[in-house]
Amino acid sequence: MHPLHLSYALVGVLAVLLAFWSSAIRRAPVSEPLLALLLGVLVGPVSGLIDPARPDTTDLLREASRILLAVSLMAVALRFPATGYLTVTRPVGVLLTLGMVGMAVVSAGLAWLLLGLPIALAVLLGVCLTPTDPVLASSVVSGTPAERALPARLRQVISGESGINDGLAYLLVALALIAAAARPAGQQVAEAAWGVGGAVLVGVAVGYLAGWAVRAAEAREQVDQGSLLVFAVVLGVAALGVARVAGTDAILAVFVTGLAYNRMIGRRSRASEQQLDDALTRYLVLPVFFLLGLVVPWRQWLELGWPVVAFPVAVLLLRRLPVVLALRPALGMPWRDTVFLGWFGPIGVSALFYLTYSYAEGATDSRLWTAGSLVIAASTLVHGVTATAGRRWYSTTSRSAGDR
Secondary structure: OOHHHHHHHHHHHHHHHHHHOHHHHHHOOOOHHHHHHHHHHHHHHHOOOOOOOOOOHHHHHHHHHHHHHHHHHHHHHOOOOHHHHHOOHHHHHHHHHHHHHHHHHHHHHHHHHHHOOOHHHHHHHHHHOOOOOHHHHHHHHOOHHHHHHOOHHHHHHHHHHHHHHHHHHHHHHHHHHHHHOOOOHHHHHHHHHHHHHHHHHHHHHHHHHHHHHHHHHHHHOOOOHHHHHHHHHHHHHHHHHHHHHHOOOHHHHHHHHHHHHHHHHOOOOHHHHOOHHHHHHHHHHHHHHHHHHHHOOHHHHHHOOOHHHHHHHHHHHHOOHHHHHHOHHHHOOOHHHHHHHHHOOOOOHHHHHHHHHHHHOOOOOHHHHHHHHHHHHHHHHHHHHHHHHHHHHHHHHHHHOOOO
8 A cells, every 4th residue: 555545545534524523623622733643643653554754755844834824824814804904903013023032032042941952053943933823823713613702803813913923934034044054144134135025015916916806807797706715725826836936935925915815805705715714724734734743753852851841841831921921011902812812822834834944945953853843743732622722711701701
C-alpha cells in the first residue's frame, strides 16, 4: 500500500466523519485540527504505518500551510461587513503594535532562558510564534455556538488581529533572519519593507478589481451564489500568486485583498462567502495538521529533557495573556473580554508557515523546528480542548453579570 494513498483514505474518512457530526464537534471539547494532528501522530510516530521521511517534506508543509492561510484569511476578511472591522481599529491596532512586540520579546526570552538557544535563534523562534493563527482562531469565533456565546465586537477583534498579524509577522521574521541566517542586512530590510508595502498595494488593487467585476456581473444578470463561493476561494489563491510574483508578503496581500473585496461588494453578496468558514477552512485544515502529526520530531522533543514540558507551558501561559492584560487600558475593553482575548491567541498554521519559511531562507538549525513544532502541537491541543469551555465561561459570566 502506497503511503500517499493511505493518507488520502485516512484524511478523507476523517473529513466525512467530521461533516456527519459537525454540530456535535462544534460543541465537543475538541477541534478538527486537533483530531487531524492526533490521527497523524497515530499512523506516523506511534504505529509507523506511514514514514514521511522525504527530503521535500519541509517544502510541502510550507506550501500547504501557505495555501491554507490564503483561504482562511479570505474567510476572515469576509466574516464581517467591512464597517465592522473599522469599529475595532483601536484594539486591533494596539495588538498589532505593542502586542506583537511584547509577545515576540516574551517568547524569545523564554526560548533563551529555558532552551538555552543563542539570542539570534531565540528571537527568530519568538517572532515565528507571535502571530495568532486565523485557522485555529476560526474554531473559537465562528459557527453558531460562538455567535451565541460571544459578542460580535470581541469576535471582530480576534478575527481582525489574526488576519493582519499573520502578514505583519513577515516583517519581524525577515528582520530576525538577518542575524539568525546571516542574511545581508540592507537587502533584507529592503525586502521586508517592500513585502509589507507592496502587499498592501497588491491587495487593494486585486480586491477592488475583483469587487468591481462582481458588481458589474450582478448588474447584468443574477449571479449564482455557489459561483461566488468558488470565486472567493479562487480570488484568495490569485492574490497569493500575484503577491508572490511581485515579491511581496503574500499572506498580508491576501487579507488586504479580502478586505478590499468585502468593501466593494457590500452586504449583497456576502452570504455565500461567509460559508468559507465551515465549507472549506474546516476541512482544508485536515491535511496540513495530519502531515504535521506525521513529522513531529518526538525523539528530539524527548532529548530536550525537562523543557519539553516547561517551555510550551511557559509560552502558552506567558506569551500572550500577561501582555494583553497589561494593555487593557489601551485596548479599552472590559475585563472579561480582555481575559478571553488574552487566552485565545492560538499558535498554529501561521507559525508552521514561518518556521518552514525560515528554514528555506537559511535558518537550518534543527532546534528551531524542534521547539517550534512542540509549541504548535501544545497550542493545538490546549486551545482546541478549551475553546468550548472558554465560550461557556464567557457566556455564563456574562449572564451572571447581567450583560446579556
